[in-house]
Each structure stands twice: as structure tokens, then as C-alpha cells.
Amino acid sequence: MSHILIAYSSHYGQTQKIALRMAELLRKEHHEVALADARATEPPPPESYDLVVLGSRVEAGRHASEILAYIRMHREQLGKIPTAFFSVSMAAARPGAGPDPDAYLEATFHDLGWTPTCSVAFAGGLPYRRYGWFIRFLMKRISRSAGNTTDTSRNHEMTDWDAVRRFSEELASLTRPERAASRR
DSSP, X not given: OOEEEEEEEOSSSHHHHHHHHHHHHHHHTTOEEEEEETTXXXXXXXXXXSXXXXXXXXXXXXXXXXXXXXXXXXXXXXXXXOEEEEEXXXXXXXXXXXXXXXXXXXXXXXXXXXXXXXXXXXXXXXXXXXXXXXXXXHHHHHHHHHTOOXXXXXXXXXXXXHHHHHHHHHHHHHTOHHHHHHHO
16 A cells, blocks of 8 residues: 555546545555645645656646645655646647646656656546636636537536546556565
């Protein structure tokens, strides 16, 4: 059993939903998982964990400042253990978006001078009914230009849950005893 931290920053809830699903899948594999909402409180330091997973939404082309600050503060410690990063954006929902749509991951890792063991970009959601009128208008325009839905009468979820499961399996493989022994 490994001790895993999943720290995330979510604005409208999709990043949190993904983090919760990952935690559920990892717990089924008998891992001990701590969840930390970085918007609510500062996540615990990484030294007590066998794996640290960081997740952030993308808004206005940037990952959440809380997650970026955590990485800056703990960059040295994060370099000593397996780490993962997941990014959540509507750019990942575009057909043919590729593994790093709009190069959000590359830019973030370059700016931080840090690269996780593994990373992934997930499509988020369009919670039109939760947006105020201006954000709804703005997101509808962005969605139209990206080829996504503009039906504002309901919320839309674009996340590929099979991809979340596959990433969770990859995370579990980072904590296997044979990998841990090779790091020592």
C-alpha cells in the first residue's frame, strides 16, 4: 500500500470530480489516498507521500496559481519522488487535440523548471447553467470557435472517463514495490 497525495484546484468542479474519481480508483487498488483542495487550504508537504498527483483547471490559458505555488515551494522535494500532473481544459475536448493541447503543460513545466514523472490533459466540462451571464456568453463563443456545443440550456461533461481510469492505472504502477526499491 502506498501513500498518495492528490492536490487539485477546481473552479467549477470538473477538476475536483476527476481527482475524486482517481482517488476512488486508487483506493480500490488498496492505496491510501489523501485529497487536498488547494483553493480551500494549502496541501500538505510531499515528504510523507510515495506519489504526489497535482491537478489544475486551465482558465484564461493558465493553470491555477495555488498549484503552481505548491510546485514552486516544494520543487526540490517533488524531484525526489514520483509525481504526476493532470490538466483540465476545454482545449483537450477539441477533435484531434493531441496530448498537450495549446501546449499548456509544456509552458507550465518550462516556467516552473520542473517536470513530473507523467502528465496528461483531460477535457473538462461546460457547466453553462452554473456560469453567470457574461461567462456563459464568453464560453459559448469560445465553444463555437472550437467546435464544441453551444447549447446553454444544460451543462455538458466532456471528460473521457476511460482516459482517467487509464491514467489512474499508470499512477498505481508508479508506486509498485519494485519501482520504489529501484528509487532507493
